[in-house]
Amino acid sequence: xxxxxxxxxxxxxxxxxxxxxxxxxxxxxxxxxxxxxxxxxxxxxxxxxxxxxxxxxxxxxxxxxxxxxxxxxxxxxxxxxxxxxxxxxxxxxxxxxxxxxxxxxxxxxxxxxxxxxxxxxxxxxxxxxxxxxxxxxxxxxxxxxxxxxxxxxxxxxxxxxxxxxxxxxxxxxxxxxxxxxxxxxxxxxxxxxxxxxxxxxxxxxxxxxxxxxxxxxxxxxxxxxxxxxxxxxxxxxxxxxxxxxxxxxxxxxxxxxxxxxxxxxxxxxxxxxxxxxxxxxxxxxxxxxxxxxxxxxxxxxxxxxxxxxxxxxxxxxxxxxxxxxxxxxxxxxxxxxxxxxxxxxxxxxxxxxxxxxxxxxxxxxxxxxxxxxxxxxxxxxxxxxxxxxxxxxxxxxxxxxxxx
Amino acid sequence: xxxxxxxxxxxxxxxxxxxxxxxxxxxxxxxxxxxxxxxxxxxxxxxxxxxxxxxxxxxxxxxxxxxxxxxxxxxxxxxxxxxxxxxxxxxxxxxxxxxxxxxxxxxxxxxxxxxxxxxxxxxxxxxxxxxxxxxxxxxxxxxxxxxxxxxxxxxxxxxxxxxxxxxxxxxxxxxxxxxxxxxxxxxxxxxxxxxxxxxxxxxxxxxxxxxxxxxxxxxxxxxxxxxxxxxxxxxxxxxxxxxxxxxxxxxxxxxxxxxxxxxxxxxxxxxxxxxxxxxxxxxxxxxxxxxxxxxx
Numbered sequence: 296x297x298x299x300x301x302x303x304x305x306x307x308x309x310x311x312x313x314x315x316x317x318x319x320x321x322x323x324x325x326x327x328x329x330x331x332x333x334x335x336x337x338x339x340x341x342x343x344x345x346x347x348x349x350x351x352x353x354x355x356x357x358x359x360x361x362x363x364x365x366x367x368x369x370x371x372x373x374x375x376x377x378x379x380x381x382x383x384x385x386x387x388x389x390x391x392x393x394x395x396x397x398x399x400x401x402x403x404x405x406x407x408x409x410x411x412x413x414x415x416x417x418x419x420x421x422x423x424x425x426x427x428x429x430x431x432x433x434x435x436x437x438x439x440x441x442x443x444x445x446x447x448x449x450x451x452x453x454x455x456x457x458x459x460x461x462x463x464x465x466x467x468x469x470x471x472x473x474x475x476x477x478x479x480x481x482x483x484x485x486x487x488x489x490x491x492x493x494x495x496x497x498x499x500x501x502x503x504x505x506x507x508x509x510x511x512x513x514x515x516x517x518x519x520x521x522x523x524x525x526x527x528x529x530x531x532x533x534x535x536x537x538x539x540x541x542x543x544x545x546x547x548x549x550x551x552x553x554x555x556x557x558x559x560x561x562x563x564x565x566x567x568x569x570x571x572x573x574x575x576x577x578x579x580x581x582x583x584x585x586x587x588x589x590x591x592x593x594x595x596x597x598x599x600x601x602x603x604x605x606x607x608x609x610x611x612x613x614x615x616x617x618x619x620x621x622x623x624x625x626x627x628x629x630x631x632x633x634x635x636x637x638x639x640x641x642x643x644x645x646x647x648x649x650x651x652x653x654x655x656x657x658x659x660x661x662x663x664x665x666x667x668x669x670x671x672x673x674x675x676x677x678x679x680x681x682x683x684x685x686x687x688x689x690x691x692x693x694x695x696x697x698x699x
Numbered sequence: 700x701x702x703x704x705x706x707x708x709x710x711x712x713x714x715x716x717x718x719x720x721x722x723x724x725x726x727x728x729x730x731x732x733x734x735x736x737x738x739x740x741x742x743x744x745x746x747x748x749x750x751x752x753x754x755x756x757x758x759x760x761x762x763x764x765x766x767x768x769x770x771x772x773x774x775x776x777x778x779x780x781x782x783x784x785x786x787x788x789x790x791x792x793x794x795x796x797x798x799x800x801x802x803x804x805x806x807x808x809x810x811x812x813x814x815x816x817x818x819x820x821x822x823x824x825x826x827x828x829x830x831x832x833x834x835x836x837x838x839x840x841x842x843x844x845x846x847x848x849x850x851x852x853x854x855x856x857x858x859x860x861x862x863x864x865x866x867x868x869x870x871x872x873x874x875x876x877x878x879x880x881x882x883x884x885x886x887x888x889x890x891x892x893x894x895x896x897x898x899x900x901x902x903x904x905x906x907x908x909x910x911x912x913x914x915x916x917x918x919x920x921x922x923x924x925x926x927x928x929x930x931x932x933x934x935x936x937x938x939x940x941x942x943x944x945x946x947x948x949x950x951x952x953x954x955x956x957x958x959x960x961x962x963x964x965x966x967x968x969x970x971x972x973x974x975x976x977x978x979x980x981x982x983x984x985x986x987x988x989x990x991x992x993x994x995x
Contacts, residue, residue: 334812336920339822471966500961501969503926505917508711508847509961509968515842516704532823532918540828540844540916542835562823562918598820 319623321395325367327353327611328394330385330409331424333373336528337401340558341424344604345399346371347596352611360619367615370394374405381405385412385420395624396421396614399607403427403474410439417626419633421610424603426474426554428481428690431652435697438626440633440653442643443576443606446478447690448659449553452574452683454485456661457551460572462521463491465551468510468534469525470502478525478553494519500526507534511541514548525553532562539567557601560664560676568676569666576659577602577642578677584641599674602642609642610655645685652697656685707841708962709955714847716954717854718909722927723934723946724858725905728865731941732878732898735785736793738800740931741924742807743903747773747910748919749811752824762829766911773907774900781899786892804925812921828915850912857908858947861901865943874898930957930969933976939989949987 329346332338346369353367372388374381381400388394389412397413397420400406406425413420414436422430423442426449430441458465465486469479479497486493495517498510514522522543524534531552538550555573579589579599588608592600600608617632618624634650646657662677670676722744729737750769754760760768780803788795815821827833828846835842865871876884877891885891910924917923934953938945953972961968979987 336822339816339820498965500965504969505923505926506715508714509708509958509965512707512711512841513704513962516707529823529918529920529922532920536918537916540846542842542844545835546842558822562821562825564825567825 319625320366321624322393323366324393325363325396325615325618325624326392326394327367327369327614328385328388328392328397329369329371329399329607330374330381330388330397331371331399332376332401333371335376337376337424339561340556340601341399341401341603341607343371344592344596344598344600345424345607348592348600348604348608349398349611351592351595352608352615356612356615356619360615363615363619369611374400374402374409376402376405378402378404378408382408382412385409386416389413389416389418394418395626396611398610398614399423399603400425401603403429406430407434410434410436414438419614419626419629421614423606423610427477431654431690432696435652435699437630437699440610440648440655442610442655443602443657444574444659445654445689446474446481446553448576448688449574450478450481450485451690452659452661452688453551453553453572454482454491455489456574456680457521457549457572458486458489458491462549462551463489464494464519465491465521465523466494466514466517466519467497467523467525467551468500468507469497469553470504470527470530471499472502474527475499475502475525482523482525482551482553497523500530503530505533507537508541511537511543514543515541515546519548521549521551523551523553527554528559531555531559535559535563535567535571544570555664556603557599557674557676565664565667565670565676568664571664572661572680573664574659574661574683575602575677576657577605578660578662579605580672580675580677581660581679588641605642609640612640613638613643613648647685649692651692652695652699654689656689658685659683659688703840704962705959708958710841710843711847712955712958713851713951714954715957716951717851718913718927718950719931719934719954720858720947720950721854721905721909721912722931723938723950724861724943725902725909726931726935727938727941727943727946728861728905729899729902730935731943732874733785733895734793734878735796735899736800737902738797738928739780739803739807740902740906741928742804743773743777743906743924744910744913744927745811745921745924746776746807747907748826748914748917748923749815749824749910749921750907751911751914752826752919753819755826756819762911762915766908769911770904770907773910774904777900777903778896780903781896785899786896808921808925815921822920824919826914826919844916846915850916853912854909857905861905862943862947930972933972935986937972937976937979937986939986942986942988942990945986945988 329349331341331345333342349369353369357364372384400422401424403425406422410420419438421440428445428447469475526534550571552571552573560568617629621628621632633648637647644658648655661680665678747769750772751765754765832846832849836845877894881891934949938949960971
């Protein structure tokens with residue numbers, strides 16, 4: 296770069312500087328608070344990777360909007376997947392650390408607690424990794440947005456795809472707490488709406504639980520086409536480990552999974568899951584745009600991104616873009632800029648932010664886990680079966696219970 | 700619920716029973732000889748499973764060498780714990796031991812979590828049964844994983860062997876004497892503290908062995924022992940604190956009970972054992988196989 300160029304750049308920067316002060320930012324800056332699991336079972340799929348993704352979004356935003364250069368920062372806080380901790384940390388971040396927006400929030404109960412605090416303090420919260428549909432139904436509020444996925448989207452995608460592909464009789468087990476009960480209900484109705492039936496009524500399993508052999512033996516005698524598991528995290532790993540051990544696949548009983556993260560596949564090895572069908576909002580080698588971002592993330596973080604982490608990037612960037620459009624970080628103005636906004640980024644395809652319930656709808660992918668021998672490169676675990684367009688992927692407004 | 704399915708569940712329950720038996724056996728041996736309620740037993744079980752995983756990752760060792768090596772390592776850790784920490788609390792109230800072992804449990808869990816995340820980049824570790832034991836076998840009334848049959852068999856052998864050594868051999872006699880009356884036993888020229896350390900190490904190794912056996916069927920993660928240890932304590936209470944035969948028989952019985960419960964009425968599966976414990980405490984406070992405190 297020669298001296299003239301440098302001079303022009305410096306001059307531009309000077310000219311732009313006053314423009315920045317014309318934006319109205321509370322305390323002169325925007326602070327993004329990644330409220331996540333930094334130490335527990337979800338720290339691999341969100342955690343520090345989510346913090347890194349939010350940082351990348353902040354950097355990209357500042358690069359694209361020079362007026363905000365140096366004004367956006369990111370902090371990461373551990374909520375330990377506990378509702379009470381999440382609520383306290385959210386309050387502390389907003390009151391003492393001047394956080395303008397909360398993002399990520401794995402674990403439904405923790406997400407509900409944190410968004411309630413954010414509502415009281417009029418702070419925008421974008422839930423990415425929490426699953427419960429309550430966030431956009433009974434518990435919806437003006438400042439909460441639900442990104443990426445939810446229980447309805449999972450059940451609707453997987454239940455429909457599996458049933459239509461011939462998996463028309465199911466035996467489902469679910470963990471006996473809010474998430475599992477909700478997911479079971481949604482899955483049963485998705486199966487039945489597509490002409491499938493239940494080979495036996497669903498069974499509630501204790502939570503947490505390690506041994507699922509009783510239910511696997513029951514599946515052996517009931518003989519459904521699909522053994523559906525609504526378990527998540529370690530419980531899911533236990534179910535799938537024992538599903539393979541009992542050799543159900545060889546006996547013609549397929550596996551239907553409610554919620555699958557890339558980290559679950561890593562915990563057991565790809566072959567344990569091979570053939571299983573799941574619904575995800577995104578995966579890293581889905582197309583060239585996704586690969587390009589995933590490559591950048593891997594360079595910065597040392598690991599491939601999970602869809603939760605990619606979602607955190609997208610949610611953070613969309614929030615910052617809304618601040619730029621509103622020309623202020625005042626929450627009410629930003630909410631107005633977000634509501635009804637339609638966009639398309641590497642993560643959220645054909646996305647719209649529904650103003651009625653703040654559900655961010657986007658195209659979602661129904662995927663099947665490849666056998667290890669079918670993988671073309673490291674981390675190549677999913678084969679895309681079909682894409683569900685945004686309008687059909689999420690709970691229709693006619694069924695929605697949100698009153699804002 | 701038809702009879703065949705019930706029979707299948709009874710059989711299936713023996714597998715979980717095998718784990719309860721191995722773990723409560725270790726607890727009973729330690730409590731019987733040392734009067735220590737070892738809250739760390741669940742963490743030692745987890746360390747056994749984690750050691751099997753780590754030995755495989757770092758040294759390329761398969762299931763069979765790990766089945767020997769991992770319990771040895773956990774037993775060695777037992778020696779360090781007993782000599783370094785627990786022995787300093789003998790003579791104090793039992794609650795001190797409880798607090799110490801509980802604290803150690805929390806430390807161990809978090810330490811393993813950190814190692815798993817930072818060194819192996821997993822929150823739950825993959826582990827498979829050995830080639831020869833993978834797959835299922837048709838037993839006529841049920842198609843059952845070969846590996847689970849092996850677990851039942853090995854656990855039975857180990858339990859019987861432990862019972863035999865303690866009740867029927869000279870080694871057992873020394874151990875029993877050392878705990879009944881350490882002063883008199885010392886007078887016979889026997890190094891009592893050495894035997895006590897040995898017993899603790901064996902108890903720890905039994906937990907480690909249960910951990911290795913669990914690795915191919917349960918998810919290997921830092922908290923895998925936390926749930927199990929609570930049920931195991933209930934098993935020990937039902938069987939009678941310190942009773943070896945009691946803990947083994949009760950271990951298998953509780954496993955069967957839980958499996959049948961899960962099949963008949965799932966919500967009660969995990970509660971059944973505690974209902975049984977409450978009943979036993981009401982009717983026979985020293986446990987089914989235990990002698991009243993005064994009779995010892």
